[in-house]
Amino acid sequence: AQKVTQAQTEISVVEKEDVTLDCVYETRDTTYYLFWYKQPPSGELVFLIRRNSFDEQNEISGRYSWNFQKSTSSFNFTITASQVVDSAVYFCALIDNSGNTPLVFGKGTRLSVIA
Amino acid sequence: GAVVSQHPSRVICKSGTSVKIECRSLDFQATTMFWYRQFPKQSLMLMATSNEGSKATYEQGVEKDKFLINHASLTLSTLTVTSAHPEDSSFYICSASRGPDEQYFGPGTRLTVT
Numbered sequence: 423a424q425k426v427t428q429a430q431t432e433i434s435v436v437e438k439e440d441v442t443l444d445c446v447y448e449t450r451d452t453t454y455y456l457f458w459y460k461q462p463p464s465g466e467l468v469f470l471i472r473r474n475s476f477d478e479q480n481e482i483s484g485r486y487s488w489n490f491q492k493s494t495s496s497f498n499f500t501i502t503a504s505q506v507v508d509s510a511v512y513f514c515a516l517i518d519n520s521g522n523t524p525l526v527f528g529k530g531t532r533l534s535v536i537a
Numbered sequence: 538g539a540v541v542s543q544h545p546s547r548v549i550c551k552s553g554t555s556v557k558i559e560c561r562s563l564d565f566q567a568t569t570m571f572w573y574r575q576f577p578k579q580s581l582m583l584m585a586t587s588n589e590g591s592k593a594t595y596e597q598g599v600e601k602d603k604f605l606i607n608h609a610s611l612t613l614s615t616l617t618v619t620s621a622h623p624e625d626s627s628f629y630i631c632s633a634s635r636g637p638d639e640q641y642f643g644p645g646t647r648l649t650v651t
Binding site: 455459464465466467469472474513517518519520522523524525527528529530532 | 568569571575578579580581583586588628630632634637638640642644645647
């Protein structure tokens, strides 16, 4: 069975600090996809990144970066120089390659950035 | 990216009434759509998988007679909460699939049952 674990329930940082959100996953599939979503107070899920299991290159997008390590089954997300607008719940998710199956979500990490 | 809409975005209804929520994929055909429910401060919980032209597959513990799902076309799935009660108050989110690595989420519907 697939599983996504986000051990950090809530994180609070001061503006301009860097913060890393952890994500550990479990799957028996060799081909799978990992995602990060942001959910602001409005509720709408905002897609951040998709990574397939064969691409272990780290990715940077502005202040966001992702570290994918298959050896530890982790897909961590780092926000550099955090801002108040980064305050939201962040979800890590996993899907296999078998077809039209749903995403498996972690429990989410609530990030609060304090000015 | 692709666009998925949900209507209504917010609905308040009285206990005992039924509420229909629509999920539309606006720019692609989705053979499969998913319905999720999210309670405050919790993660998304899959309720059911909806395939066009066939009966929905419900997750364990989800009452199919209470949460009626219809996927009549490749761009529209509806979720009807029948005889709603206050405990059905929640945030309902749909997603539409265009492939194993392409799922697009609607903006969600916040249901409040009084």
